[in-house]
Amino acid sequence: MSSVFKEKETIQLLQKLVEIPSPSGYTKEIMKFMASLLDDMQVTYQLSNKGALIATIEGKDTSKHRLLTAHTDTLGAMVKEIKGSGRLKLSMIGGFNWNAVEGEYCHIHTASGKRVRGTILMHQTTVHVYKNAGSAERSVENIEVRLDEKVTNADETRALGIEVGDFVSFDPRFEQTDSGFIKSRHLDDKASTALLLQLIASIKENDLKLPNTTHFYISNNEEIGYGGNSNIPAEVVEYIAVDMGAIGDGQTSDEYTVSICAKDSSGPYHYDLTRHLVDLAKQQGIEYKLDIYPYYGSDASAAIRAGFDVKHALFGPGIEASHAYERTHIDSLKHTAALLEAYVLSPMETE
Structure with missing residues (x-):
């Protein structure tokens, strides 16, 4: 399990994010806020013409890149x-x-x-x-x-x-309970965005050396279908969407583990990359659930539809009552943070 997850700071950041209005098409304020955080961390980033933010941390291998994305636009x-x-x-x-x-x-x-x-x-x-x-x-x-x-x-x-x-x-109506639940609108996908930002901060603070150059893509049009389907560097081999796990009848996902998606409405995610995530979770004692989401699409699937030749996968915290008044638990955030760290530090799988 990750030893660098900072619960208090993560929850405080998540609350700030959900309280900045950002329905799809109206995201300038929140993107400006995140740019200021990256400036403070002295992380290089670019802004796309569509308003997305792409931060980059160089790794030992600069020829094969990874990309992780979360979205800040909301309903x-x-x-x-x-x-x-x-x-x-x-x-x-x-x-x-x-x-x-x-x-x-x-x-x-x-x-x-x-x-x-x-x-x-x-x-x-x-x-x-x-x-x-x-x-x-x-x-x-x-x-x-x-x-x-x-x-x-x-x-x-x-x-x-x-x-x-x-x-x-x-209104988000953010609330953290004594029992560890976080209730708020827009946890989809600001919970994952907070975790990506905290991961970047951890990499910088702990001077972690990534095996591959890694891009952190904060998209702003995911809820309307085309958030992360452009501005993907040609060197990217692996594309990870960090987005919510859907909870309900027939689902394995819950609010206490990290959800790894094997398939959604767009079809199966890349088998080898998904298995790599599962293997990492097993090796590091990260509690996870494998799941299939019947009425779901991600920025990773949007990138595939746009024609990008990448291996794609999807995982994230389990979110109850998606697209309504949502809820998750701090345990799910912890396990998602641990898998994020394990993934970016792991050697890239080769065929």
């Missing part, structure tokens, strides 16, 4: 329509169910930079008025944002600076 919404009542109709960013955000507080981010508070509700919320308050479909037609401003019509809402196309971010 969110955009203003689709300003209704006659002054309330807002939404358009989803990413894939989730409307009931997962019903009742959630949110920010509307206007073009001027102003933030306006609101609550995501069913139009038919009031049980004393609407007979179908409980049975009405949770749909784009019925979900709306109630603004915390004195507005009664569309013109008054527009006077606040709100317009169609403004981004809407959901």
Whole structure:
């Protein structure tokens, strides 16, 4: 197991990350924050035209590279329509169910930079008025944002600076329990992002020598399908997506181990690279689960679809209630951190 995992610092960083709004398409603030962290660590990085951040640490072998990626973009919404009542109709960013955000507080981010508070509700919320308050479909037609401003019509809402196309971010409601659970929206994939940043910090602080030049790719469009499918150096042989393990009926993943994905909706991950991860976990006493995610895709699978000739694999912390109010446990973060460290320090597998 890793001896360099810093629980307090990791949780503090994770809380900072989830509290910076970053729905896909609106990620400048969080990318700027991460760039500042890398500047402090004196780590070389580049920014892609799409806004992704790619940090690089040189290894002993500079001819065959590794790449690890996590994504900071999250689920969110955009203003689709300003209704006659002054309330807002939404358009989803990413894939989730409307009931997962019903009742959630949110920010509307206007073009001027102003933030306006609101609550995501069913139009038919009031049980004393609407007979179908409980049975009405949770749909784009019925979900709306109630603004915390004195507005009664569309013109008054527009006077606040709100317009169609403004981004809407959901409150994370971060909480750490005494029993070791971390509850928050956007643990997908900011838990993995925090772990990658902490790994970089550990490599620098402990002067760890990597066997291969390694890139750390922080993507910002994963939730909409094309986060890590470009700007991959030609020398990259192995591509690891560090993303959540999905928990539910028929799954082996849990909140206490690292989840290693053998297959998702895109098909099987690279067999030899996946077995290498499993072997590392066994050798170092890292608790893991192998799993298949039926309705899942990652930046690694996006890179394969884009035509990159790389070996790809996927692992990460187990996240309960994905794309809703999510939860994981500190044990899962520890085991994921341990596998990350073991992997970047291991010799590259050769055929």
